[in-house]
Amino acid sequence: MGVVPDMQAQGRPLWSxxxxxxxxxxxxxxxxxxxxxxxxxxxIYGSLRTTAPGQPxxxxxxxxxxxxxxxxxxxxIWTTLWIGLAASALCVIIGTALALIVHRTDFRWxxxxxxxxxxxxxxxxxxxxxxxxxxxxxGGIINAILRDGLGLEWIEFDIYNPWGIIYITIxxxxxxxxxxxxxxxxxxxxxxxxxxxxxxxxxAKVMRRITLPLLGYxxxxxxxxxxxxxxxxxxxxxxxxxxxxxxxLATQLYLLVRFSPVDYGLAAAIGLALSxxxxxxxxxxxxxxxAGRLTTVTGKAGRVTPIKLGKxxxxxxxxxxxxxxxxxxxxxxxxxxxxxxxxxxxxxxxxIYTWRNYxxxxxxxSTWSSFWNTLLVSGIGAAIGVALxxxxxxxxxxxxxxxxxVLDFITVLPFGVPGIVxxxxxxxxxxxxxxxxxxxxxxxxxxxxxxxxxxxVETVGGQMVQIDRSLEEAAWVAxxxxxxxxxxxxxxxxxxxxQGAYFLLFMAFFREISAAILLYAADTKIISVSIWAFFEQxxxxxxxALSVAATLIIFMSLLVIxxxxxxxxxx
Amino acid sequence: MxxxxxxxxxxxGAVRAIDGVSFDxxxxxxxxxxxxxxxxxxxxxxxxAGLEDPTAGSIALDxxxxxxxxxxxxxxxxxRQVGMVFQSYAVWPHMTVRENVAFPLTIRGADKARIExxxxxxxxxxxxxxxxxxxxxxxxxxQQQRVALARAIVGNPRVLLFDEPLSNLDAxxxxxxxxxxxxxxxxxxxxxxxxxxxxxxALSMSDRVIVxxxxxxxxxxxxxxxxxxxxxxxxxDFVGKVSFLQLQRRGDAxxxxxxxxxxxxxxxxxxxxxxxxxxxxxIHLFHSMETQEGKTQLRGRISQAHYLGPYTEYxxxxxxxxxxxxxxxxxxxxxxxxxxxxxxHLVILPD
Numbered sequence: 001m002g003v004v005p006d007m008q009a010q011g012r013p014l015w016s017x018x019x020x021x022x023x024x025x026x027x028x029x030x031x032x033x034x035x036x037x038x039x040x041x042x043x044i045y046g047s048l049r050t051t052a053p054g055q056p057x058x059x060x061x062x063x064x065x066x067x068x069x070x071x072x073x074x075x076x077i078w079t080t081l082w083i084g085l086a087a088s089a090l091c092v093i094i095g096t097a098l099a100l101i102v103h104r105t106d107f108r109w110x111x112x113x114x115x116x117x118x119x120x121x122x123x124x125x126x127x128x129x130x131x132x133x134x135x136x137x138x139g140g141i142i143n144a145i146l147r148d149g150l151g152l153e154w155i156e157f158d159i160y161n162p163w164g165i166i167y168i169t170i171x172x173x174x175x176x177x178x179x180x181x182x183x184x185x186x187x188x189x190x191x192x193x194x195x196x197x198x199x200x201x202x203x204a205k206v207m208r209r210i211t212l213p214l215l216g217y218x219x220x221x222x223x224x225x226x227x228x229x230x231x232x233x234x235x236x237x238x239x240x241x242x243x244x245x246x247x248x249l250a251t252q253l254y255l256l257v258r259f260s261p262v263d264y265g266l267a268a269a270i271g272l273a274l275s276x277x278x279x280x281x282x283x284x285x286x287x288x289x290x291a292g293r294l295t296t297v298t299g300k301a302g303r304v305t306p307i308k309l310g311k312x313x314x315x316x317x318x319x320x321x322x323x324x325x326x327x328x329x330x331x332x333x334x335x336x337x338x339x340x341x342x343x344x345x346x347x348x349x350x351x352i353y354t355w356r357n358y359x360x361x362x363x364x365x366s367t368w369s370s371f372w373n374t375l376l377v378s379g380i381g382a383a384i385g386v387a388l389x390x391x392x393x394x395x396x397x398x399x400x401x402x403x404x405x406v407l408d409f410i411t412v413l414p415f416g417v418p419g420i421v422x423x424x425x426x427x428x429x430x431x432x433x434x435x436x437x438x439x440x441x442x443x444x445x446x447x448x449x450x451x452x453x454x455x456x457v458e459t460v461g462g463q464m465v466q467i468d469r470s471l472e473e474a475a476w477v478a479x480x481x482x483x484x485x486x487x488x489x490x491x492x493x494x495x496x497x498x499q500g501a502y503f504l505l506f507m508a509f510f511r512e513i514s515a516a517i518l519l520y521a522a523d524t525k526i527i528s529v530s531i532w533a534f535f536e537q538x539x540x541x542x543x544x545a546l547s548v549a550a551t552l553i554i555f556m557s558l559l560v561i562x563x564x565x566x567x568x569x570x571x
Numbered sequence: 572m573x574x575x576x577x578x579x580x581x582x583x584g585a586v587r588a589i590d591g592v593s594f595d596x597x598x599x600x601x602x603x604x605x606x607x608x609x610x611x612x613x614x615x616x617x618x619x620a621g622l623e624d625p626t627a628g629s630i631a632l633d634x635x636x637x638x639x640x641x642x643x644x645x646x647x648x649x650x651r652q653v654g655m656v657f658q659s660y661a662v663w664p665h666m667t668v669r670e671n672v673a674f675p676l677t678i679r680g681a682d683k684a685r686i687e688x689x690x691x692x693x694x695x696x697x698x699x700x701x702x703x704x705x706x707x708x709x710x711x712x713x714q715q716q717r718v719a720l721a722r723a724i725v726g727n728p729r730v731l732l733f734d735e736p737l738s739n740l741d742a743x744x745x746x747x748x749x750x751x752x753x754x755x756x757x758x759x760x761x762x763x764x765x766x767x768x769x770x771x772x773a774l775s776m777s778d779r780v781i782v783x784x785x786x787x788x789x790x791x792x793x794x795x796x797x798x799x800x801x802x803x804x805x806x807x808d809f810v811g812k813v814s815f816l817q818l819q820r821r822g823d824a825x826x827x828x829x830x831x832x833x834x835x836x837x838x839x840x841x842x843x844x845x846x847x848x849x850x851x852x853x854i855h856l857f858h859s860m861e862t863q864e865g866k867t868q869l870r871g872r873i874s875q876a877h878y879l880g881p882y883t884e885y886x887x888x889x890x891x892x893x894x895x896x897x898x899x900x901x902x903x904x905x906x907x908x909x910x911x912x913x914x915x916h917l918v919i920l921p922d
Binding site: 016060272468470471475476477478479480481484485488489492493 | 572620621622646647649650651652653654657658659661663664665674675678719722732791
C-alpha cells in the first residue's frame with residue numbers, strides 16, 4: 001500500500017524495544033534497591049550486634065536499643081527536638097515575613113533581595129557557622145571589642161550554646177523557607193484577596209484572615225521540612241555544639257564512631273532513632289501536601305494591589321537587608337578578612353596582612369587533590385544521580401510497569417534518612433562487602449547519590465507529569481516504539497529539568513559534608529571536609545582562604561547556570 | 572474493509588468502561604462516537620489505536636486482527652499504521668512543523684525524497700505548506716490543529732482516528748474545521764472514527780453516528796435516523812432538544828395526563844405506559860383550535876419566553892408537563908395557546 005513499509009513483512013528485531021525497556025527497568029529497580037537498602041539493612045544489622053563492623057567476634061544483642069533510653073541519650077533526643085522545633089518555628093516566621101514583604105507590599109528591591117537570598121541559600125552552612133564562630137567565640141571579635149574597645153572585661157559573649165546552633169540554623173534555613181513560600185504567594189489567585197477587600201477588610205485584615213490561612217498548608221509543609229533539615233544537619237551542631245557540649249543526635253552518632261569510648265552499636269541505634277523521627281516528619285509533610293493539593297490555591301495569578309509600607313518602609317528595609325547582612329555579607333567579609341591575616345586579631349589596624357594562606361592553598365598538593373576530588377564527586381556523581389532519577393521518574397510517572405509504586409516508595413525513602421546515618425550505614429555495609437570500596441571516592445559518590453536521589457526524582461518527575469501524555473502517544477501512533485518515543489519525544493522535552501536537576505545535585509554535592517564525614521580517607525578528602533579539618537585544627541586563616549575559594553566557585557557556578565538556563569522555557 | 576469491532580470489553584478493576592461493543596466501519600465511511608463523558612467512547616477509540624488494551628473482544632483493521640485477547644493477539648500501537656488526531660493536538664513542541672509531519676515516515680525509515688514529497692503533500696492538503704519551518708509555539712491553536720491533521724494523514728494510514736479534535740477551538744474555527752476534516756477524509760477514502768460529545772459536530776459530519784452510554788451502544792444510525800427516530804429516551808435527549816409527555820394506554824389509544832388522546836403512528840410498544848418525544852421545531856402554536864387531519868391539538872399556557880433572535884423559545888405548560896417549542900410569533904407569558912403536533916413528528920418511546 002502506501003509509503004509506509006508494512007510492518008507485517010518485517011521480522012521482530014532481536015532486541016525489541018520492550019525487552020530493552022524491561023531490562024532497564026529491572027536494572028534501575030535493582031540499583032535503587034541496593035543503594036537504599038544496603039546502608040539501611042547494614043545499620044539495622046549493626047544496631048543488633050555487640051561489636052564494630054568487620055570484626056569477627058560479636059553476638060546478637062538488644063543492648064543498643066536499651067541504651068537509647070539511658071539518661072544521656074534521652075537528653076540528646078530532647079535537645080535535638082527542642083532545638084529543631086525552636087529553629088524551624090523562627091525560620092518559618094522570618095522566612096514567611098520576608099516573602100510577604102517582598103511579594104505583597106510595595107517593597108522597592110524585590111528582585112535584588114530574591115537574588116541575595118538565593119545566594120544565601122547556596123552559601124554552605126558550615127562556612128556561615130565558621131564565620132560566626134570567628135565573630136562570637138570567647139576569643140572572637142565581639143569579645144575583643146567588648147574587652148579591648150569598650151573595656152567591659154566582665155561580659156563574655158559565647159556562641160557555643162544551643163541558641164548559637166539555632167541562630168546559625170536560622171541564618172542558613174530562612175532562605176529555604178523564603179524560596180518555598182514564595183511560589184504559593186506568587187501563584188495565589190488574587191481574587192480571593194480582592195474579594196476580601198471589597199467585603200470591607202483592611203489590607204492588614206486581608207493578610208491575617210485570608211492570605212495567611214490560604215498559605216497554611218505551604219507554611220506547615222515548610223515548617224516540617226525545616227525541622228527535618230535542622231535535626232539531621234551535622235556541620236552546625238558539630239562546629240558549635242561540640243565545643244559547647246551541646247549534643248544533638250547527629251553529633252552524638254559522630255562522637256560515638258570517631259572518639260573513644262567508641263560504640264558502633266549504639267551509634268547505629270541512634271542513627272535509626274534519628275531516621276525514625278525524620279522519616280515520620282517527612283511522612284507527615286507528604287500527607288499535608290496531599291491534603292493541601294485538594295484545597296490548593298490555583299487560578300490565574302493576578303497582581304494584587306501591593307500593601308503600602310508607608311512609614312514602615314525603613315523597618316521593612318532594615319529587616320530584609322539586615323537578614324542578608326547577617327546571613328551573607330558579614331560572614332563573607334569576616335572570612336575575607338581572616339584569610340589575609342597572618343595571626344588572627346579582631347582589630348584590623350593591628351593586623352599583619354599576608355597572602356600566605358592563599359599561597360599555601362595554591363602550593364599544597366592535598367588542597368588541589370581535595371578540589372579535584374570534589375569536582376569528580378560533584379561532576380560524575382551528579383550525572384549518575386540525574387540519570388538514575390530520570391529512569392526512576394520515567395518508570396514511575398510514565399510507563400508504570402508492575403511494581404512501579406514500590407520503586408516510587410523506595411526512591412522517596414532517603415528523604416527521611418540523615419546524611420550522617422547514610423554514611424554510617426555504608427561504613428558498615430562496605431566492611432562486609434568483598435569489593436574494596438571503603439576509602440574510595442566511589443563510596444562517597446554512592447553516599448551522595450543515595451542521599452540526593454529523591455531530589456533528582458522530584459525535579460525530573462515534576463516536569464514529566466506536566467508533559468501531556470498524548471505527546472508520547474502521538475509518537476507511538478506515528479510508528480515509534482516506546483524506546484524511540486522516549487528518546488525522541490520525552491527526553492528532549494524534559495531536558496530543561498534534567499539540566500536543572502544536574503545543577504541542583506552538583507551544588508548539593510559540592511557543599512555536602514554530613515554524608516562524607518564518616519567515609520573520607522586521607523586521599524579522598526573533599527573540599528568541605530578539608531575546610532572542616534583546618535578549622536578543627538584552629539587554623540582559621542587556612543580554613544577561611546579555602547572557604548573563600550569554595551564560595552567563589554559556588555557563586556560562579558550559579559552565574560553559569562543563570563546564563564545556561566534562561567528563566568523562560570525553551571519552547 | 573475498514574474497521575471491524577466485535578464484543579469489545581474494557582474493564583478497569585470493577586469499572587466497566589466498555590461493555591460489549593460491536594460495529595463495522597466501511598472504507599471511506601465517517602463514523603462518530605457520540606456520548607457524555609465516561610460513556611466509553613474515548614476508551615473505544617484508544618483501544619482501536621492500541622493505546623489501551625481491551626479485556627475481551629476483537630478489533631480488526633483492514634481485515635487484519637490487531638487485538639484479540641482470547642487468541643493472545645495484541646499488535647502494539649506503533650505497528651498498527653493508524654493516523655490519530657488528539658484533543659490536545661499533541662504537536663511536539665521541540666520539532667518544527669515539517670519535522671512533526673515527517674515523523675511517522677522517518678521513524679519507519681522511509682527514504683528522504685519520498686518523505687519530502689509526502690510531507691509537502693500532507694501540508695498542502697491542510698494549507699500549511701507556507702509555515703513548514705515554524706515551531707509549534709509560533710502557531711495559533713487552529714494552525715496546530717492543522718499540523719496534527721497533516722501528521723495523521725501523512726503516509727496513507729489504514730484508518731483515521733479523531734479524539735475530540737475540535738473541542739479546544741473557538742466556535743467559528745470549529746465550524747470551518749468540520750468541513751475541512753470531512754473533505755479531507757472523503758478524498759483519502761479511508762475509514763474514520765470521530766469521538767465527540769458535541770451533537771452538532773456528530774450530526775453534521777458523520778455518515779453514521781454511534782451513540783454510547785454507560786459503556787454500551789445506545790443506538791447506531793444515520794444522523795437523520797437518530798434525530799427523528801431515536802429508540803430510547805437517552806438518545807432522543809442526547810442528539811437534540813426534546814420534550815417528553817407521559818402517556819397511558821387505553822385500548823389502542825395513547826392518552827396524556829389530562830385524558831386527551833394523541834395521534835401517533837402506532838409504533839409497536841406493548842406496555843401500558845410510554846413516552847412521547849417531540850422536537851421543539853415540530854410544535855406549532857395557535858391562538859385557537861382548528862381541526863386538522865393527523866394532528867394532535869392540546870391546550871397549553873406559555874410559562875417562559877426566551878427571545879433568541881431568529882425565533883423565540885417558549886416553555887408551555889401542557890397537562891401538568893412542560894413542553895419546549897420554537898416560534899417566530901410573539902406570545903405573552905401567561906397566555907393560553909393551542910399546541911399542534913403532526914402525527915409523524917411524535918415518537919413513542921418505552922417509558
